[in-house]
Amino acid sequence: MIFILSFILTTAGCEKDSDTINNPDPIVASEFTEVSAKYRHTLALKSDGSLWAWGYNGNGQFGSGDLHSSASPARTGNSTWSKISAGGYHSLGIKSDGTLWAWGDNDYGQLGTGNTTISYIPVQITNFSNWIMISAGEDFSTALRSDGSLWTWGSNQYGKLGIGSTVTLLSPTMVGSSMDWKKVSAGWDHTMGIRIDGTLWAWGYNGYGQLGDSTTTSIPSPKLIGSDGNWLDISSGGYHTIARKTDGSLWAWGNNAYGQLGNGTTQNKNVPIKIGNSTWTQISAGGSHTIGIKADGTLWCWGYNNFGQIGNGSNTSTSSPTQEVTYSTLWSNVSAGWEYSFGKRNDNRLWAWGKGELGELGNGSEENKVVPFQIP
Numbered sequence: 001m002i003f004i005l006s007f008i009l010t011t012a013g014c015e016k017d018s019d020t021i022n023n024p025d026p027i028v029a030s031e032f033t034e035v036s037a038k039y040r041h042t043l044a045l046k047s048d049g050s051l052w053a054w055g056y057n058g059n060g061q062f063g064s065g066d067l068h069s070s071a072s073p074a075r076t077g078n079s080t081w082s083k084i085s086a087g088g089y090h091s092l093g094i095k096s097d098g099t100l101w102a103w104g105d106n107d108y109g110q111l112g113t114g115n116t117t118i119s120y121i122p123v124q125i126t127n128f129s130n131w132i133m134i135s136a137g138e139d140f141s142t143a144l145r146s147d148g149s150l151w152t153w154g155s156n157q158y159g160k161l162g163i164g165s166t167v168t169l170l171s172p173t174m175v176g177s178s179m180d181w182k183k184v185s186a187g188w189d190h191t192m193g194i195r196i197d198g199t200l201w202a203w204g205y206n207g208y209g210q211l212g213d214s215t216t217t218s219i220p221s222p223k224l225i226g227s228d229g230n231w232l233d234i235s236s237g238g239y240h241t242i243a244r245k246t247d248g249s250l251w252a253w254g255n256n257a258y259g260q261l262g263n264g265t266t267q268n269k270n271v272p273i274k275i276g277n278s279t280w281t282q283i284s285a286g287g288s289h290t291i292g293i294k295a296d297g298t299l300w301c302w303g304y305n306n307f308g309q310i311g312n313g314s315n316t317s318t319s320s321p322t323q324e325v326t327y328s329t330l331w332s333n334v335s336a337g338w339e340y341s342f343g344k345r346n347d348n349r350l351w352a353w354g355k356g357e358l359g360e361l362g363n364g365s366e367e368n369k370v371v372p373f374q375i376p
Helices: none
Strands: 032-037 041-046 051-055 070-076 081-086 090-095 100-104 119-125 131-136 140-145 150-154 169-174 181-186 190-195 200-204 219-224 231-236 240-245 250-254 269-274 280-285 289-294 299-303 318-323 331-336 340-345 350-354 369-375
Touching: 032 331, 032 340, 041 081, 041 090, 081 131, 090 131, 090 140, 131 181, 140 181, 190 231, 190 240, 231 280, 240 280, 240 289, 289 331, 289 340
Parallel strands: 032 081, 181 231, 280 331
Antiparallel strands: 032 041, 041 051, 051 070, 081 090, 090 100, 100 119, 131 140, 140 150, 150 169, 181 190, 190 200, 200 219, 231 240, 240 250, 250 269, 280 289, 289 299, 299 318, 331 340, 340 350, 350 369
C-alpha cells in the first residue's frame, strides 16, 4: 500500500461533504449506536447520526480532511449518517437521505469516483439516493440499493467484484441482473451475499475454502453455496466466513489456522460446518478471530489472540467459543477488526479490546488490552 502524503481535498465529478471538520467535542459514552472495524481504523455512529473515527488515518480514512491519526474518537463533519463501513484503508458511508459517500485511499478505485485520486473528505458516489447497505473490503467496495440490486467497485483481484472477470472497476457497477439481494459482506479478498429467498452466494478468493463451495478455486461470479434457503446473516473475515441461519445456528468455513472457525480444531474447512448447538443473535468475523453474541446476551470470542482480541484476559488463542471475562449478559452488537474487537451493550455503551498500537481501540492510548474496557 502506497501512502500519499499530499493533500487532495476534491475529487472531480463528485459532490463533496462541505461540512467536514475534525471536531473535538466531548464524547458521550452512551450515544454510540454502531461501530465498524476493519484493519487499522474504526468508524462509529452516535444516536444523533454523527460520525466518529479513530486509529490510523494515514490515507485520510477518517474523512476529516487531514492525515492526523487519533487514539481517541474524533468527530468528522456535521452530517447525519445512517450506515458506515471501514475498509482496509478507505471508508464508506450512507447519509440519512440514502446517498452514498466514500473517502480515503483510492489506489484501485475503491472510492468509486471514476478515477484513482485519494480523497481526505467524503465524496458522493453516483446520484442515487436509495442505498441501504454497504460493506468495504481491503481495497474494494460493495453496496446494495433498495431495489435489491448489488453493486461493486475497486480492485478485482481474484474476481472479488463478482462481475465475471478480474477487471478493476473505478465506478460502481451492478453485479448481474438479479434484483433480489438482501445482504452482502466483503472480506479481505472475498465476498459473500444472501438473496431474499435465503440462499447463500459467494465469489472471489478461495485459497482457504472461504467461499464454502467444497473447493479452493477462486470464482469471479456469484456461485450458489449448497441448497439451503434459510441463511439469515453473513460475515466475511480475513480468510474465513461466519454465517447464521434463521434458527440461530452458527456456521463457519475457510481458514482455521488459529481456530477461528470455533469447531475445536485448526483444520481448514471448504464447506459450511455447524458450530455447536447454541442460538446466536450477532456474529462478526475479524482477521483471524471471530466474535458472536448468544441469545442470552453473552459475548463469546475465539481464534487468534496474540493481542488479546479474544477478551479472555490472556494472549492464548482458542479454537472453541470462549466467553469474555466480564460475563455480561447485556451485549447487543459486535464488530471484529483485523486484530481487535468491539462490542456494544444494550445501553449503547461501547467496549473495546485487543491490539491498540495505532489507537484502534479509541481509549486515548496505544496499548493492547486483553480484557474489554468501556470507551471512553
